[in-house]
Amino acid sequence: MIEERIADMIQADVDGELPAASRAELDAVLAQSGEARRFRDEMMRVARLMNELPPIDPPPGLTRRILDRIQLPSPEGWHSRVAAWMRPASYGMAVAAGVVIGIGVANFAPRFDADIAADLPGLVGTMVDRSALQAPNAADRMVIDRPGVRGEAVLVPLGDIWSLQFSLNTSNPVEIRVSADPALRFGGLADPESELRIVEVSGGDVRLVHEGRHPFVLYLQTESGRDVGSRDIAVFIGRDGETLFEGRLQTGG
Amino acid sequence: MSNNRDHALIKRCLRGDRMALGELVTSYERPVFNVAYRILGNPDDAADITQIVFLRVFERLDQYNPKYKFFSWIYRIAINESINQRNRDRHEQPLEEERVAGGSHPEDALQNAQLSDVIQDGLMTLQEDYRTVVVLRHFSELSYRDIAEVLNIPEKTVKSRLYSARQLMKVQLREQGVVQR
Numbered sequence: 472m473i474e475e476r477i478a479d480m481i482q483a484d485v486d487g488e489l490p491a492a493s494r495a496e497l498d499a500v501l502a503q504s505g506e507a508r509r510f511r512d513e514m515m516r517v518a519r520l521m522n523e524l525p526p527i528d529p530p531p532g533l534t535r536r537i538l539d540r541i542q543l544p545s546p547e548g549w550h551s552r553v554a555a556w557m558r559p560a561s562y563g564m565a566v567a568a569g570v571v572i573g574i575g576v577a578n579f580a581p582r583f584d585a586d587i588a589a590d591l592p593g594l595v596g597t598m599v600d601r602s603a604l605q606a607p608n609a610a611d612r613m614v615i616d617r618p619g620v621r622g623e624a625v626l627v628p629l630g631d632i633w634s635l636q637f638s639l640n641t642s643n644p645v646e647i648r649v650s651a652d653p654a655l656r657f658g659g660l661a662d663p664e665s666e667l668r669i670v671e672v673s674g675g676d677v678r679l680v681h682e683g684r685h686p687f688v689l690y691l692q693t694e695s696g697r698d699v700g701s702r703d704i705a706v707f708i709g710r711d712g713e714t715l716f717e718g719r720l721q722t723g724g
Numbered sequence: 725m726s727n728n729r730d731h732a733l734i735k736r737c738l739r740g741d742r743m744a745l746g747e748l749v750t751s752y753e754r755p756v757f758n759v760a761y762r763i764l765g766n767p768d769d770a771a772d773i774t775q776i777v778f779l780r781v782f783e784r785l786d787q788y789n790p791k792y793k794f795f796s797w798i799y800r801i802a803i804n805e806s807i808n809q810r811n812r813d814r815h816e817q818p819l820e821e822e823r824v825a826g827g828s829h830p831e832d833a834l835q836n837a838q839l840s841d842v843i844q845d846g847l848m849t850l851q852e853d854y855r856t857v858v859v860l861r862h863f864s865e866l867s868y869r870d871i872a873e874v875l876n877i878p879e880k881t882v883k884s885r886l887y888s889a890r891q892l893m894k895v896q897l898r899e900q901g902v903v904q905r
Binding site: 478479482483486488513514516517518520521522524526527528529530533534536537538540541542543644668680682683 | 736737738739740741742743745746749750753754755757758761767770771774775778779782839840843858861862863865867868883886887890893894897902903
């Protein structure tokens with residue numbers, strides 16, 4: 472029969488938790504006792520069998536299901552329910568915008584098929600990467616180059632819609648405020664990475680939180696057939712109450 | 725998984741950063757799923773419990789005390805939820821345990837699956853407090869101290885439960901011919 476103290480030491484050794492001070496004592500016991508060696512070997516075998524079993528892979532799609540169900544608190548206590556109900560509408564707007572761009576830019580023509588809605592994130596990414604920075608028909612654009620936030624915002628007319636395309640890189644979360652003239656109202660958001668948090672929408676004013684590096688597009692809508700003339704769109708970027716950037720875009724005349 | 729990294733991610737989550745949320749979920753999804761699977765013996769239940777665990781964690785994230793390790797907290801929730809689920813199942817119907825093969829080497833999959841079944845059968849015969857320490861030690865690879873923190877019991881109790889659990893597992897594995905007499 473193995474002494475309880477020795478059995479404890481053997482178990483600690485099997486688990487890699489034997490204190491260095493006990494090593495010599497255990498080695499001496501093992502050298503002298505066949506029973507202790509057998510006990511150690513059996514315990515080692517049982518432990519090894521369990522240790523060597525590979526972990527089980529969770530079912531595919533579990534991460535997505537988890538992420539879809541979790542609501543995080545939004546900064547300043549604002550709830551992001553607005554974003555939840557706004558998103559389906561914004562996808563429709565994004566598809567509409569994609570259609571207009573698709574007609575105007577030959578590169579998009581092959582992608583212009585029945586699967587366009589399913590491929591929306593890719594489309595939006597393309598819209599920002601290719602058209603935002605090179606858009607020949609941009610009404611206005613601004614370069615943002617401040618510590619902690621760099622990138623560009625481009626305003627592109629798409630029929631009755633104005634597409635405000637952001638391509639930003641921020642090191643920490645920033646608040647972005649877009650205030651459009653009352654003739655324009657917020658019509659939707661295309662956010663291929665689903666990382667943005669809209670915290671407030673009112674008419675043509677939108678507040679959202681952005682972090683990292685990914686493109687997104689805000690759509691501003693005019694009443695059908697109405698000429699909005701030259702209208703201002705103010706863009707403010709800040710963090711923790713501090714203004715990092717302020718600028719204005721114009722729809723033109 | 726470093727505790728400092730976890731704390732930084734939690735702070736970002738509390739600011740509404742979904743990228744940080746994604747990192748936390750992908751870091752802990754697999755360990756939580758494996759704990760739940762080894763306690764429940766059923767992959768579908770384990771997937772449900774994994775979802776519930778993350779919902780609980782993020783519902784209470786603002787109550788998380790950074791004095792404690794994040795993984796201890798999430799493991800404790802995983803164990804409690806798994807045991808609750810097990811108790812509910814016990815009242816409702818006899819368990820029909822589904823098995824899944826683990827592992828990344830296809831050639832070893834069959835052998836692993838058979839061994840995994842035998843070990844899982846052995847685990848399911850253990851009482852819950854024994855099964856829990858075995859799962860945390862062998863499938864989550866936690867130290868005695870970490871197991872004690874997760875279960876909120878003295879380290880001495882961890883060792884004695886682990887000792888008894890292994891003796892019982894040895895008998896089970898012998899009966900299945902996996903360990904020789």
